[in-house]
Amino acid sequence: MQSGPISARGVTAFEPAEPPARTEQLKFPVSEIFNSRQGEGKLTGVPSHFIRLAGCNLRCWFCDTPYASWNPQSESYSLDDLVQGAIDSTLQHVVLTGGEPLMFRGIERLTEKIRRVGLHLTIETAGTLAPNVVADLMSLSPKRFGSQPTIEKVEQVPHLQEIPLPTIERWQTLHESRRWKPQAIQKLIADSFDSQVKFVVDNHAEAADVEQAVSELQLAADQVWIMPQGVTAEGLEEHARWIRPWCEALGFHFCDRQQIHWYGNRPGT
Numbered sequence: 419m420q421s422g423p424i425s426a427r428g429v430t431a432f433e434p435a436e437p438p439a440r441t442e443q444l445k446f447p448v449s450e451i452f453n454s455r456q457g458e459g460k461l462t463g464v465p466s467h468f469i470r471l472a473g474c475n476l477r478c479w480f481c482d483t484p485y486a487s488w489n490p491q492s493e494s495y496s497l498d499d500l501v502q503g504a505i506d507s508t509l510q511h512v513v514l515t516g517g518e519p520l521m522f523r524g525i526e527r528l529t530e531k532i533r534r535v536g537l538h539l540t541i542e543t544a545g546t547l548a549p550n551v552v553a554d555l556m557s558l559s560p561k562r563f564g565s566q567p568t569i570e571k572v573e574q575v576p577h578l579q580e581i582p583l584p585t586i587e588r589w590q591t592l593h594e595s596r597r598w599k600p601q602a603i604q605k606l607i608a609d610s611f612d613s614q615v616k617f618v619v620d621n622h623a624e625a626a627d628v629e630q631a632v633s634e635l636q637l638a639a640d641q642v643w644i645m646p647q648g649v650t651a652e653g654l655e656e657h658a659r660w661i662r663p664w665c666e667a668l669g670f671h672f673c674d675r676q677q678i679h680w681y682g683n684r685p686g687t
């Protein structure tokens with residue numbers, strides 16, 4: 419298990435260690451904190467306080483938050499500051515996202531404390547790690563084969579042009595070994611009050627693969643949310659033309675990325 423944020427070169431930034439004994443000593447690398455509306459899934463439109471932790475144990479080629487994965491940028495915040503910031507936002511909903519928020523030391527205590535002060539907690543995760551966290555809504559976005567950061571795919575992405583080829587190759591191997599952990603997904607679902615499982619779909623082969631994943635996880639169709647791949651409103655609409663009817667036929671939710679329609683693909687949304 420990767421226990422610390424990883425730079426684009428695959429170097430672990432934090433060494434594994436036991437959690438500090440005192441809650442106030444816990445620090446988290448935060449890439450951004452903002453108030454916005456939830457753009458995806460069953461809480462779409464709900465005003466929420468977002469805490470995005472920087473660092474991910476995967477490297478999806480299509481990642482729309484590269485500042486929290488391929489090129490993590492962060493400032494350190496204490497657990498108490500994060501909780502106080504959530505309280506001060508005056509919003510009832512907190513979304514803990516990334517990157518991969520479940521890879522950080524002390525995440526159990528952060529999630530516990532956010533809930534203990536009476537806030538509704540959504541955790542957004544790829545579901546590759548399963549620490550003992552409890553969420554009001556566990557929002558899983560498992561990564562299937564279409565997420566692999568192959569050189570061919572990464573070279574198509576303008577903001578990833580600076581990544582050296584050996585780094586891409588190393589991440590392709592790591593990504594493939596880590597991305598699909600059905601037991602972790604099932605534990606996270608079982609441990610939380612509510613859950614949703616979102617898949618990004620780009621083409622028909624990926625759609626068939628999602629059907630296989632849903633069967634393997636033994637999910638009810640109503641638990642499944644399908645998001646079209648795309649970082650522009652035009653790209654999303656093009657995919658939606660065939661993905662929406664496919665969802666309707668299988669009973670899956672079609673999950674548009676409203677934040678891209680509302681704000682475009684940019685930080686702080």
Ligand code: SF4
Nearest residue numbers: 474477478481487517
């Ligand atoms: S799991 Fe999420 S944050 Fe991590 S690389 Fe993939 S899309 Fe980006």
